[in-house]
Amino acid sequence: MNSKKIIGNAWVYGDNIDTDILAPGPYMKASLAELAAHCMEAIDTSFACQVKKGDIVIAGDAFGIGSSREQAAQALVELGVAAVVAKSFARIFYRNSLNLGLPVLFCPDIENVDKGDEIEVNPETGVVTNHTKQQTFQCEPIPPELMTIVNAGGLMPYLKSKFAKENKSG
Amino acid sequence: MSINSPQTLAQKIIAKASGKQHVVPGEIVTCQLDLVLMHDSSGPRRVKSRLEDLGAKVFDPSKIVLVSDHFVPATDPESAEILALTRRWAQDNLVNHFYDMQGICHVMLPQQGHLKPGMFLVGGDSHSPTGGAFATFMVGIGATEMTGALATGEIWIKVPETIRINWSGELPDGCSAKDIMLFLCKKLGMNNNYKVMEFGGETVRAMSMFERMVLCNMSAELGGKTGIIEADETTTEWIKSTGQAVDIDALDWQSDNKAKYEAVYHFNASDLVPQVAAPHSPENTDNVDVFSDVTVHQAYIGACTGAKLSDLHMAARVLKGQKVAQGTRLLIAPASVKTTEMAAKDGTLSLLTEAGAIMLPTGCGACAGMGAGAIANGENCISSTSRNFKGRMGSPDSNVYLASPYTVAASAIAGKIADPRLFLTNQP
Ligand code: SF4
Numbered sequence: 001m002n003s004k005k006i007i008g009n010a011w012v013y014g015d016n017i018d019t020d021i022l023a024p025g026p027y028m029k030a031s032l033a034e035l036a037a038h039c040m041e042a043i044d045t046s047f048a049c050q051v052k053k054g055d056i057v058i059a060g061d062a063f064g065i066g067s068s069r070e071q072a073a074q075a076l077v078e079l080g081v082a083a084v085v086a087k088s089f090a091r092i093f094y095r096n097s098l099n100l101g102l103p104v105l106f107c108p109d110i111e112n113v114d115k116g117d118e119i120e121v122n123p124e125t126g127v128v129t130n131h132t133k134q135q136t137f138q139c140e141p142i143p144p145e146l147m148t149i150v151n152a153g154g155l156m157p158y159l160k161s162k163f164a165k166e167n168k169s170g
Numbered sequence: 171m172s173i174n175s176p177q178t179l180a181q182k183i184i185a186k187a188s189g190k191q192h193v194v195p196g197e198i199v200t201c202q203l204d205l206v207l208m209h210d211s212s213g214p215r216r217v218k219s220r221l222e223d224l225g226a227k228v229f230d231p232s233k234i235v236l237v238s239d240h241f242v243p244a245t246d247p248e249s250a251e252i253l254a255l256t257r258r259w260a261q262d263n264l265v266n267h268f269y270d271m272q273g274i275c276h277v278m279l280p281q282q283g284h285l286k287p288g289m290f291l292v293g294g295d296s297h298s299p300t301g302g303a304f305a306t307f308m309v310g311i312g313a314t315e316m317t318g319a320l321a322t323g324e325i326w327i328k329v330p331e332t333i334r335i336n337w338s339g340e341l342p343d344g345c346s347a348k349d350i351m352l353f354l355c356k357k358l359g360m361n362n363n364y365k366v367m368e369f370g371g372e373t374v375r376a377m378s379m380f381e382r383m384v385l386c387n388m389s390a391e392l393g394g395k396t397g398i399i400e401a402d403e404t405t406t407e408w409i410k411s412t413g414q415a416v417d418i419d420a421l422d423w424q425s426d427n428k429a430k431y432e433a434v435y436h437f438n439a440s441d442l443v444p445q446v447a448a449p450h451s452p453e454n455t456d457n458v459d460v461f462s463d464v465t466v467h468q469a470y471i472g473a474c475t476g477a478k479l480s481d482l483h484m485a486a487r488v489l490k491g492q493k494v495a496q497g498t499r500l501l502i503a504p505a506s507v508k509t510t511e512m513a514a515k516d517g518t519l520s521l522l523t524e525a526g527a528i529m530l531p532t533g534c535g536a537c538a539g540m541g542a543g544a545i546a547n548g549e550n551c552i553s554s555t556s557r558n559f560k561g562r563m564g565s566p567d568s569n570v571y572l573a574s575p576y577t578v579a580a581s582a583i584a585g586k587i588a589d590p591r592l593f594l595t596n597q598p
Contacts, residue, residue: 016360016451019296020559024566025539028211029241029248042560062361062393066559067538068212068296070312091364091395092296096312145198145326155314159224159321 006082006103006121007131008054010113011047013040017059019066019093023075035071036078053080056119058110060086064093073097083121085110085128085139098146101154107139123150176426178332179398180366183307183423187290195331195432200324205233205284207293207301207308208316209275211240211540214259215252216294216313217320228263229323235267235284236260237275240540242533249540273506273532276300276387276474280379281506283412287401287423292319297474297556298396299367299389303382304408305401305423307366310390330395331432332366332425337373339440344591346484347377347384348476348554348574350437351391352445356455358435360393365432367394368425373439374399379408380480387475388556391452400424444590446552447572450560458577461587468551469494469582470563471575472503472530473537476554481505481575482513486521488579490595494526495585501543503530525583539563545570552581 021042027035040047057063057076063086064072073096076084083103087110097104103123110128113119117132126141142150152158177185177192185193187201208214213236221228228234236256244250253270260268269278276297279285287305292298294316301308309327311319319325337350350373367389374382382399389397399405401423406416446461448454471477471485482504494500502522504510510532513519523529530536536543537555544564545551551563551570558570573581576590583593 018559020539020557020562024561026544026561026564028538028540029246029252042566062363065360065393066296066557068294068298068310068312070212070216070314073312088361088363090393092310092312095315099312099314099318143198155318156220156223159226159318163224163226163321 006056008056008082008119009052010056010058010115010117010119011051012113012115013043013057013059015060016062016065019064019069019072022064022072023069028069028071032071032074032078036075039075039079048079051079051081054082055080056121057081057084058086058113058119059084061088063089065090068092070096070100073100073102077102083123085121098142098150099155101150103142103150105139105142107137110137110139123147176428176430178366178429178431179305179368179400179423179425180307180332181329183288183290184327184329186288193329195329197329198326199329200326201290202324203233203292203319204289205235205291206319207235207237207275207279207291207295207298209240209295210238210252210256212294212313212316214256217317218255218259220314220317221321224317224321226321228320231264231266234265235279236265237269237278238271239274240534240538242271243531245541271533273508274474274534276383277478277505280304280383280408281412281508283409283414286409286417287405287420292325296390297387299394300383300387300474302386302389302396302398303379304405305399307396307398309396328364330364330366332368333362334368334370334431334434336371336434336436337369337439338371338436339373339438341373341439342442344576344594345442345444346574346576347381349442349445350439351384351388352447352452352455352572353442355391355447355452358392360391360451360453362393365394367392367397369397369399375402378480379404380478383478384475391556444574444577446577446587447558449558449569449571452556452558452572458573458587458589461571464550464571464587466498466552466581466585466587467549468543468545469498469500469578470536470543470551470553470555471578472501472535473555474505475556476575477503477505477509479509479512481554482509482518482522484575485579486518487595488576488590488593489525489527489583490521492525492583492593494582498582498585500527500582501530501536502527503535503543504532507532536563552578552587554578
């Protein structure tokens with residue numbers, strides 16, 4: 001399974017990054033790629049064009065608050081974001097992310113991270129390391145029940161193998 | 171905790187849905203779904219290919235309610251395609267409870283008598299907590315999870331803690347459930363994650379189902395997992411009025427007397443004054459008079475939160491015999507076709523249009539920035555909807571203020587944000 005390390009550069013945002021910031025309503029009819037190109041533009045126009053595969057988003061409270069639109073998490077996945085570490089998450093966003101295979105970690109204590117810092121995330125132990133600042137934070141690990149889904153790459157691949165097994169045995 | 175320890179209403183419903191006597195907060199259980207709600211934006215267009223990919227069929231077409239409300243009526247070829255796909259999917263999957271352009275999903279569900287106390291449901295929309303007004307446990311989920319729910323008829327859930335919010339005293343004239351919720355967004359903040367918000371007390375008991383729906387609807391803005399209200403005669407009377415039978419145990423869906431809440435709050439409704447939330451968050455709420463300098467370009471009465479029959483009645487009480495100000499436009503999008511029909515019958519519609527209101531089609535419309543009524547750069551809109559995030563109703567540099575239908579109507583007349591108590595007339 002993919003217990004490979006998640007290491008990337010940080011993009012740092014504050015509290016209440018809502019689903020309209022992540023997936024702006026006016027682009028909801030557009031393709032995922034186009035929608036993702038407008039991700040965060042209401043607060044940071046550089047994000048969508050400069051974020052690199054493997055980068056990590058660090059944020060404050062209530063990340064992903066608002067609508068149930070899965071595109072909020074999908075846009076981040078599309079742009080290559082490898083993990084989100086926030087003080088807290090809105091619940092639908094949290095579930096959506098894990099269902100899409102995007103590791104998201106509650107980290108109430110995280111602080112002192114600057115844009116570009118090198119961050120390492122271990123979703124199973126909940127340890128987040130800021131290599132640039134040489135600081136370590138203990139976050140809430142993702143529960144094992146849910147880690148199975150994340151490791152499978154999300155709920156769809158997970159269900160797919162489950163159905164395939166059932167069909168074989170049935 | 172013993173097997174007989176008291177439970178909250180939410181715990182009782184989760185216990186029943188997971189085939190247990192008793193559940194405790196923190197426990198992860200698998201629940202059977204009594205009903206699944208989907209709409210055109212998050213529904214078939216998102217789940218169709220996923221289900222095909224899985225090689226799975228829907229678990230039970232009779233337990234699915236599908237509503238087209240987000241992209242109606244189609245404004246361009248893309249939305250028309252989405253609607254066409256929604257219709258084909260309903261047909262192909264034998265989904266009979268398909269309400270096509272009949273109203274907003276959270277209003278259609280109760281209007282058509284789908285909600286009964288004790289049910290466990292999911293909806294593909296973040297305002298799914300609205301259903302909790304009927305003593306159900308209803309949560310919102312995203313599209314991938316919806317695929318799983320449709321394929322398996324079940325969903326995992328971590329049993330949540332419940333926060334009890336009691337209101338006593340009489341709501342002053344000109345205040346409504348919307349003012350209560352804006353007040354609570356400020357008071358309790360928007361980060362009550364994973365908690366169930368249970369509303370009670372004499373003020374809530376005295377409320378109509380329409381108003382109770384607003385409390386549960388905006389539990390989403392409090393960040394809660396869902397909102398819930400215990401069943402009483404008002405609940406069962408509503409169900410009867412839809413032509414549905416009332417289950418014999420309907421009134422049993424209550425929290426136990428000694429149930430353990432994570433927190434209990436008490437507020438007095440008679441102290442409330444009309445509330446307004448400033449851009450760009452529902453928690454930026456203050457008393458209406460703080461905003462009396464704000465020019466209003468657009469006043470919008472719409473959405474599941476703020477365009478039910480009761481909301482149109484509130485607006486009409488303010489607009490009766492008045493005119494919308496020069497330079498301000500008042501747009502009204504009733505929450506369902508039936509709402510429009512009732513408002514036409516009882517004379518409300520003509521009061522609204524005589525005052526200069528522009529009637530828009532039923533649907534989510536401008537609430538989600540998908541339909542008619544978008545706002546331009548630098549414009550201010552006061553709206554009876556539930557969310558005022560940056561860019562939600564149009565340009566990223568527009569401003570949305572949230573308020574009750576009373577206050578939206580009063581502001582339309584004044585051309586500035588205004589206290590509705592200055593304009594109230596008797597019930598039309
Ligand atoms: S009216 Fe607005 S809040 Fe209600 S379901 Fe539609 S988009 Fe969501």
